[in-house]
Amino acid sequence: xxxxxxxxxxxxxxxxxxxxxxxxxxxxxxxxxxxxxxxxxxxxxxxxxxxxxxxxxxxxxxxxxxxxxxxxxxxxxxxxxxxxxxxxxxxxxxxxxxxxxxxxxxxxxxxxxxxxxxxxxxxxxxxxxxxxxxxxxxxxxxxxxxxxxxxxxxxxxxxxxxxxxxxxxxxxxxxxxxxxxxxxxxxxxxxxxxx
Amino acid sequence: xxxxxxxxxxxxxxxxxxxxxxxxxxxxxxxxxxxxxxxxxxxxxxxxxxxxxxxxxxxxxxxxxxxxxxxxxxxxxxxxxxxxxxxxxxxxxxxxxxxxxxxxxxxxxxxxxxxxxxxxxxxxxxxxxxxxxxxxxxxxxxxxxxxxxxxxxxxxxxxxxxxxxxxxxxxxxxxxxxxxxxxxxxxxxxxxxxxxxxxxxxxxxxxxxxxxxxxxxxxxxxxxxxxxxxxxxxxxxxxxxxxxxxxxxxxxxxxxxxxxxxxxxxxxxxxxxxxxxxxxxxxxxxxxxxxxxxxxxxxxxxxxxxxxxxxxxxxxxxxxxxxxxxxxxxxxxxxxxxxxxxxxxxxxxxxxxxxxxxxxxxxxxxxxxxxxxxxxxxxxxxxxxxxxxxxxxxxxxxxxxxxxxxxxxxxxxxxxxxxxxxxxxxxxxxxxxxxxxxxxxxxxxxxxxxxxxxxxxxxxxxxxxxxxxxxxxxxxxxxxxxxxxxxxxxxxxxxxxxxxxxxxxxxxxxxxxxxxxxxxxxxxxxxxxxxxxxxxxxxxxxxxxxxxxxxxxxxxxxxxxxxxxxxxxxxxxxxxxxxxxxxxxxxxxxxxx
Numbered sequence: 001x002x003x004x005x006x007x008x009x010x011x012x013x014x015x016x017x018x019x020x021x022x023x024x025x026x027x028x029x030x031x032x033x034x035x036x037x038x039x040x041x042x043x044x045x046x047x048x049x050x051x052x053x054x055x056x057x058x059x060x061x062x063x064x065x066x067x068x069x070x071x072x073x074x075x076x077x078x079x080x081x082x083x084x085x086x087x088x089x090x091x092x093x094x095x096x097x098x099x100x101x102x103x104x105x106x107x108x109x110x111x112x113x114x115x116x117x118x119x120x121x122x123x124x125x126x127x128x129x130x131x132x133x134x135x136x137x138x139x140x141x142x143x144x145x146x147x148x149x150x151x152x153x154x155x156x157x158x159x160x161x162x163x164x165x166x167x168x169x170x171x172x173x174x175x176x177x178x179x180x181x182x183x184x185x186x187x188x189x190x191x192x193x194x195x
Numbered sequence: 196x197x198x199x200x201x202x203x204x205x206x207x208x209x210x211x212x213x214x215x216x217x218x219x220x221x222x223x224x225x226x227x228x229x230x231x232x233x234x235x236x237x238x239x240x241x242x243x244x245x246x247x248x249x250x251x252x253x254x255x256x257x258x259x260x261x262x263x264x265x266x267x268x269x270x271x272x273x274x275x276x277x278x279x280x281x282x283x284x285x286x287x288x289x290x291x292x293x294x295x296x297x298x299x300x301x302x303x304x305x306x307x308x309x310x311x312x313x314x315x316x317x318x319x320x321x322x323x324x325x326x327x328x329x330x331x332x333x334x335x336x337x338x339x340x341x342x343x344x345x346x347x348x349x350x351x352x353x354x355x356x357x358x359x360x361x362x363x364x365x366x367x368x369x370x371x372x373x374x375x376x377x378x379x380x381x382x383x384x385x386x387x388x389x390x391x392x393x394x395x396x397x398x399x400x401x402x403x404x405x406x407x408x409x410x411x412x413x414x415x416x417x418x419x420x421x422x423x424x425x426x427x428x429x430x431x432x433x434x435x436x437x438x439x440x441x442x443x444x445x446x447x448x449x450x451x452x453x454x455x456x457x458x459x460x461x462x463x464x465x466x467x468x469x470x471x472x473x474x475x476x477x478x479x480x481x482x483x484x485x486x487x488x489x490x491x492x493x494x495x496x497x498x499x500x501x502x503x504x505x506x507x508x509x510x511x512x513x514x515x516x517x518x519x520x521x522x523x524x525x526x527x528x529x530x531x532x533x534x535x536x537x538x539x540x541x542x543x544x545x546x547x548x549x550x551x552x553x554x555x556x557x558x559x560x561x562x563x564x565x566x567x568x569x570x571x572x573x574x575x576x577x578x579x580x581x582x583x584x585x586x587x588x589x590x591x592x593x594x595x596x597x598x599x600x601x602x603x604x605x606x607x608x609x610x611x612x613x614x615x616x617x618x619x620x621x622x623x624x625x626x627x628x629x630x631x632x633x634x635x636x637x638x639x640x641x642x643x644x645x646x647x648x649x650x651x652x653x654x655x656x657x658x659x660x661x662x663x664x665x666x667x668x669x670x671x672x673x674x675x676x677x678x679x680x681x682x683x684x685x686x687x688x689x690x691x692x693x694x695x696x697x698x699x700x701x702x703x704x705x706x707x708x709x710x711x712x713x714x715x716x717x718x719x720x721x722x723x724x725x726x727x728x729x730x731x732x733x734x735x736x737x738x739x740x741x742x743x744x745x746x747x748x749x750x751x752x753x754x755x756x757x758x759x760x761x762x763x764x765x766x767x768x769x770x771x772x773x774x775x776x777x778x779x780x781x782x783x784x785x786x787x788x
Contacts, residue, residue, distance in 0.1 A: 044541075056527055066487050101424070102422065103530070111528070
């Protein structure tokens with residue numbers, strides 16, 4: 001299984017790019033194991049309030065990480081996959097739990113380091129993420145200078161009509177064996193600069 | 196007050212506003228400048244000249260120092276720097292050292308550029324390199340200080356003792372940093388997405404390597420990020436998979452890094468064309484083996500296939516004087532991989548090193564790689580005490596612990612255990628900042644040596660560049676030991692006053708190590724050091740609280756150990772004691788008393 005070379009070349013239309021991202025997300029909804037998503041942390045690390053307390057369970061996380069990496073290689077436009085969870089102790093908060101090859105553009109806050117004076121206060125989930133947790137896919141266009149960095153690392157697609165650096169993101173629900181939304185899969189690509 | 200010139204050593208810093216000492220209990224002195232040094236080392240001093248008139252410039256011109264017989268130290272043996280003032284906490288401190296040839300002296304334009312046009316006292320740092328072959332004895336001469344139409348000859352007296360330190364330092368001094376931090380120092384570089392392939396970037400990078408080298412350390416530049424992403428040009432391209440995975444082409448990587456590994460990049464430095472002591476490889480969880488295959492046979496196959504090629508290539512190139520480090524630097528907080536592969540807090544995370552230990556053996560271990568030397572290097576703070584008492588001592592080559600709490604300061608027996616298995620211990624420590632005396636920086640190498648460690652990182656980062664480093668040095672300079680030349684339109688890297696003091700302390704440690712060799716062991720030297728500084732042997736260690744053995748690291752917070760300091764700390768070693776120690780080290784190393 002070799003790493004796919006990132007396709008370069010000419011810009012695509014936004015419709016075309018969204019279609020490709022949607023295809024990766026659709027396959028991801030089948031192959032990302034929602035039950036594993038619920039066990040991504042060891043119990044001690046479930047409700048961390050600082051970075052040092054985060055404690056993944058490798059026996060579940062490695063498999064999920066590998067699935068995200070495989071999904072990224074499926075895409076016919078360069079893309080990145082991330083998983084999100086609803087915090088068990090703060091259900092109004094959604095946070096990225098696992099990144100594929102690049103951090104989610106919506107990974108806007110980080111818990112403080114152990115001993116820091118800053119209080120842990122993550123924001124409530126944004127509308128698109130909340131929609132996905134309610135079971136509905138949602139698109140988001142996030143202008144961000146980081147899109148230039150992502151594109152420089154091969155995770156960008158030239159998109160006609162998107163001039164400023166931005167991320168095109170799709171959020172879809174991932175269900176567990178009980179049919180309940182266990183996590184949200186984000187599939188995104190960087191755009192900007194194409195005419 | 197009439198114009199005058201005074202001098203001081205590296206233990207004193209002087210205010211650019213009034214020329215007075217900024218550090219307690221210190222003062223500049225009237226000439227002559229009196230120096231003592233060994234050979235193959237720098238003797239350094241500062242000059243402060245003032246008050247300077249509003250439109251006046253000041254410059255320094257070293258002369259020849261005449262020594263015994265026909266021995267001479269020439270003006271070319273001096274390096275002259277102008278001290279740049281920084282404002283920290285309402286006070287102005289000198290720190291960045293700009294070569295006089297670049298700054299043009301202490302000029303009105305320089306003062307304006309630094310944001311302190313009212314400064315009246317010009318500060319200069321002078322390094323005098325005493326060559327390895329210099330004849331021991333007394334040298335004298337002068338340095339001319341010119342201001343306006345005046346010229347003052349400042350007499351300089353130097354006593355050269357026989358002690359001669361080697362090109363390699365006794366301690367590894369790692370100026371740790373992370374790619375692509377260098378580019379932050381040159382805004383034009385950052386704006387170009389392809390900048391890492393440009394000649395301008397390569398020249399800037401080489402300047403940092405050279406400056407670190409000249410200060411008895413090395414730039415330890417980690418080439419990848421938490422995701423495993425390796426910056427372009429920092430790993431050779433690979434192709435194929437499984438057992439057939441291979442380096443496709445070494446040429447670009449060799450062109451980029453080869454000069455650091457054969458020493459040619461350091462040609463023209465005072466220290467000489469010695470290969471860099473240590474070098475971070477791009478090895479990580481996702482390179483060269485594809486993490487998609489982790490836990491399956493293909494992962495090991497890829498790791499070993501590419502590893503064998505790396506070893507063989509380095510062997511063919513003759514890169515046997517550099518030690519190559521694998522440093523796994525993935526942290527769970529960034530959500531890419533499920534382990535803190537360094538500074539872990541949960542003991543279970545260390546399982547990843549047992550997995551990699553199996554991969555390491557037969558690929559990069561001493562027997563497999565000889566005569567090339569690779570180190571499996573681990574950063575461990577919270578769990579250091581557990582790690583050094585575990586089977587990890589048979590896997591890890593270099594443990595980088597903290598300083599006092601949780602680190603080598605709590606576990607002297609851990610150092611002995613690691614050494615007993617051929618491993619090394621470093622301390623990743625803190626070496627003060629601009630608001631502290633230079634003694635804080637000088638303390639780090641001494642403490643490491645006195646504890647019998649093998650190396651140190653004076654801070655977790657050495658180049659916090661990216662903002663306006665010159666006018667608003669981040670964190671008061673605690674993670675900035677060098678300054679990018681962009682402020683003066685150059686691609687060079689300039690040292691700080693603190694890194695000069697740190698280097699001078701490294702020289703002292705080198706002399707102590709020489710002395711230990713001459714006197715048949717460290718014991719007698721340590722006893723003399725302790726006597727001069729007024730410490731007992733046990734003062735160098737902190738008392739480990741019972742809690743540390745009763746509970747696991749993930750149960751601790753930083754507040755768990757409020758009293759973690761040993762009795763021997765830098766504020767207790769005043770400048771006169773430091774000077775006595777420096778003299779002692781020189782004499783013991785050179786066959787004196």
